[in-house]
Amino acid sequence: MSVGIIMLVHTSFNRAAEVARHWSNNGCPVVIHVDKNVKNQDYNDFVESLAGYDQIQFSTRKRCEWGTWSIVEATLIAAEKLLKTNPEVRHVFLASGSCLPLRPVSELRHYLAARPRVDFIESATTQDVSWTVDGLDAERFTLRFPFSWKRQRFLFDRYVRLQRKVRFKRRIPAGLVPHMGSQWWCLTRQTLTALLEDPERATYDAYFRKVWIPDESYFQTLTRLYSTNIESRSLTLSKFDFQGKPHIFYDDHLQLLRRSDCFVARKIWPRADRLYEAFLDENPNEGSRAEPNPGKINQLFSKAVERRTKGRPGLFMQSRFPNRSWENGVTSGPYTVFQGFSDLFEDFEGWLARSTGTRVHGHLFAQERVEFEGRQENYLGALSDAALLRDYNPQAFLTNLIWNSRGERQSFQFSPRDNQKIVELLARDANAQILVITGAWAVPLFYSNANFSEIRVAAARQQKLEGDFVELLRKSYSKARFRIWSMADFVQLPMEPLQGIIDDIGPRGQRRLTEAPKMVDLEGFGQFLQNLKNQGMHPHLVGDFRSDEENDASRRKQRKPYLVK
Amino acid sequence: MRIQRKRWLARAFRKRREMISVVDRSKEVKRNDILIFSTLRNELIRLPYFLKYYRDMGVDHFFFVDNDSTDGSREFLAGQPDVSLWTAEAGYKRARFGVDWLNWLQFRHAPGHWALTVDVDEFLVYPFCDTRSLHALTDWLDASSIRSFGAMLLDMYPKGSINKQPYTAGQDPFEIASWFDSGNYMISKNRLYGNLWIQGGPRARRFFPDNPERAPALNKIPLVKWDRSYAYVSSTHSILPRGLNLIYDEWGGEKASGCLMHAKFLSTFAGKASEELLRKQHYANSHEYKAYQAQLEDDPDLWCKWSEKYINWRQLEILGLMSKGNWA
Incomplete structure (x- = not known):
């Protein structure tokens, strides 16, 4: 009974290698997917740096672009490989190169062993989520998105507008109820294989190929078909700011991360030496069975977002100079x-x-x-x-x-x-x-x-x-x-x-x-x-x-x- | 605006001939290095601490233009392993107070890098600077697609006469000049360039109470992810293209910002002020220095009962002089 790790890596390879070795040293098989956009030289160095670790494998490389199907595809290929070559794996944990395990791997293993049938994946219906960028939530599933949001923004926006105008609507395959949630999940072999081996999978894949940001909806929607026991939360602590990009953790977050009792956090700043040193320590004190409790961190980040969007009322300064009637309080007190x-x-x-x-x-x-x-x-x-x-x-x-x-x-x-x-x-x-x-x-x-x-x-x-x-x-x-x-x-x-x-x-x-x-x-x-x-x-x-x-x-x-x- | 920007760049191109390379180590600059650009004249005493401060912060390479120093600044800098140095004898004023020279060096060496343009008496403080290096900030700015970072000039001064405590080379100047004005800054918007115009602080309070419109500008945009098409307009107060000046939020929120702690008012100040007055190489006929000179004769004390003593960046953020924005 074990947990296997899929790592999606596209940058800061030294840190990714460190973390992969950590998983492997603690008895977790790892399959790494490296973005094909990465130079061959860097890729080869990376593979080299992990030589000698039998439990670390590399999956076929795909060219990944944010918000597109390619990330899901890469994940699926890696999952297949992991499950096929490691029959003892019961849970599969999806992580990125900038994820850092905060608690000893043994604690994660105990935690999952005590919940052998549970799939940990944040999965909510479109009506229930409030964090979407660009106001695209339900439309993610009913419009087509052939253009890149990052590279072809103009075409992307125009095409969305056109589809809205002509009232274009894609048909969602029968039986699917769109769900969304964090990209980072931990699923059981049973659920994952059911998904991979479903005869209808080709239909679903074809549909999700043109959904907007499918990495936040593919698994989240499909697990609803197969899983018997979904815990709709992610084991990975990952917070997003008001622009939809992840908050980054630094050395000074050490105590906060320690006390959060979360298993894995993302994203970590690659140069946060103290964090990597502290959490990849080979001899941690074990025994904690605490539930993850990211309350303090949530508070910190929601405060940051509030400061960025509302600011301190009555303050006029170099980086807050509100237009008239946007002051949110002309002065700071009565x-x-x-x-x-x-x-x-x-x-x-x-x-x-x-x-x-x-x-x-x-x-x-x-x-x-x-x-x-x-x-x-x-x-x-x-x-x-x-x-x-x-x-x-x-x-x-x-x-x-x-x-x-x-x-x-x-x-x-x-x-x-x-x-x-x-x-x-x-x-x-x-x-x-x-x-x-x-x-x-x-x-x-x-x-x-x-x-x-x-x-x-x-x-x-x-x-x-x-x-x-x-x-x-x-x-x-x-x-x-x-x-x-x-x-x-x-x-x-x-x-x-x-x-x-x-x-x-x-x-x-x-x-x-x-x-x-x-x-x-x-x-x-x-x-x-x-x-x-x-x-x-x-x-x-x-x-x-x-x-x-x-x-x-x-x-x-x-x-x-x-x-x- | 575009034409004006091109003109400043063309001017920088012409003025490049005024500079003679002393040491050029720019080949050693690596891909993600953070660079400092600075002009100076006779600042030897300040240099050791300046270099140490920014090296510790994570700056990787320094580009200096020495305006005809006679006190050994040039020789000192030439001997530093991470410094590239040029020297210029022509008028500081004619080169628009060094902006032309630096625009040229930035055009040549800064594209693709984060460039920090500061004088040797300006010390950057940014959110979390006690625990995170400057690279943490620039990485975050990159990830947030932010190209420029504002840092208001914060004039620091000692308690008692400026001349009372002599400054020695290598010393932290804020051990002496540890006081500042926390809440008397006046802001208006410059419609032409879109930047904010900030005045106030001890200089407005002591030197320009009857002439506030002449009080020096304190708004600065020292940290920029450089591109070949960028050009500073006047000092680092404003930059073109105009979008780079939008370091402030107009809808009530706060963007991240820092402060440039200004160690101008030290024992070195009196000598500097009379020298600058003789050279007549400063902005608007050096009226600023004339005002100082008039006051300096009766040995000014900038300190008042409501002055604030500097502790750390968190204090500046609580006082509302800078902001963490959504960096947490």
Whole structure:
């Protein structure tokens, strides 16, 4: 009772020879198929290097091309030879030149001996597979593929399109249900001979000759006819990336491969000396009967594919520069923009930082400089506070800041006095939480010492900019979460929205507010607004601000109750 | 674009006469060898570590163009067994900062090989470079049908004055210049060549805060599976044909990339800067060096509180400066 090996080899012959000797030394007969594209010189050297090993044979060489029948043909010829010359073989294991056995051969033999009737071959119906390239799954079996995908791509694609257009459909031979799966299998003599000796084989072969990638479907489909006991999985650990090419194993995968308990892995980088040394060791410690468990490796490779296809949200760098709306998140995490708050409250920054324990910046987009927290010259990632540097690429400035501070929520102040180039990005960023008290820009103007005519101009400009911003936020394509209060409304009942904001930003289980931010003194503000109106500038964004007396009176009454501990 | 590419190649062809062969060991280059192409001038002190670093990485042969060195660089290189050396006395600037010379050498010697084009103060870091040789990377790139590999220039600097710790030959420069800026890079797309234009880092922060558009470009495509028809356009920032510049993904994914750690800011820098200023052989009337000179007089410290200390490539990948892509 034994296991025989078929090896399909077309490159890195030194490694293939090493592995073949390993199989042979451990009592497994080996039949090697060498691609006919290989130079005779290389082939002869290879054969030479295996001289003296009686159990290693070579089968008739075929010219193999990826995705074509030739690989199946080569496999069939090798299988016939192996079974004929080694009558004691019960299981046949198909491997490639870049496969490496990870566990002692004796363990594989025990494992198979304990499952004498089981065929290990991944075999799923076309509806159940998700890994096909080019979207050709069911069509692999119903179209013709006379052209090479690698060499004659243009003809290949055109011919597929033509067949689709004329609704061409091949007839699948009676009794066959197309199945697909990994090329690397381990079948019993019974199943394999039944397949090889089937009187209908000529029909099947003729059919599969023009199927696309038959090495992933020929055996997978036909074993369904003969096998009594199929385990639909491969004993060979082989992972494919998103382009359908196999992942490669290197020296640094050693521990991962060890712990996987898989019998054979592919593909191994030919220069991975440590792997070959470690796994072809002649004196391994035996005794493990563990089931293969490639979970960790699967995880590693699926992460790699995800990184290649989705990437890290909010990251802009040399090899990830997504087109607009393909960012998968404009920034890397949520942040909050406060407009008007620092105009209406004294030391709003300090209060917010104390109440929420998060990073609170000043006006990051102020005209003079970047107002980082504590007015530092630099910040995370060595961002600079130079306004010109920031304005050179304000979008990059903000995405950098949010990326650099991953895991720590950032808030900053914004106003119509700041650089407005960033608003477009804010509006389409789902991570942006934007809170606006419209009209609060009028408060600094109210306090300013400028001539009234200048104030009037400034007020008109700022109202225009804020109006544009608010309108942008309300556009249907805007993704930012936002809340907008008019200043008049906010002044009436400030604590309720503030509590809501704190609950939103701060850590969970926050107590109720114990400290209210101090509102600036608005005595005379109503008259100031009236003066603006009298000059023909209507500050409508401020809202319906009542005259001073009733306003003050109502505020005095209203504010107190919200300060309960 | 094709015409422009042909023009650069023709120009490289003309400029070939400016170079005189000193030692030509290119016959020893074997089929799958990885080659380095580099120009230099008076860099003797850097050469021992440079050669060691890339030999250990798996580079098989070095092609140097020596631009009129007077410090013994030429003699040192001529004595190395895996170096082919040319010398050129003509203006560095007229040869488009060495690009013409290297384009010619690449045209002659690089087709079919992976060619790494770096200056002697640039050190390539790529995913898994601590466990996998450069051949592992190029084999993987070949298997993935990728022809060019991007590596952004990462300016490294010491903590404290640049002149404080003298650099000695053979020393790892990043023992001294072990700090970098981790997250202040600005990217825009160059519509003409399709490459990204990256600026930022300590040079933008310290030397060009009021003039950011003049800050030096940091995008680089140093590693290319060479073909006779390829030509670098300006330094290794961009290359033709344009498809080679697409080292970035535009649909949200990340392609594999590395970093070129830049050991420019060492004790050797001040001397270099004044020499270059005298020679007037650098890009855009050497405005970059003028900016340095102005700052150097008050002995600059590029370090700031938020500088990051270099640990390994995994740190750079976590910070988002480079990516493993789908290489695992």
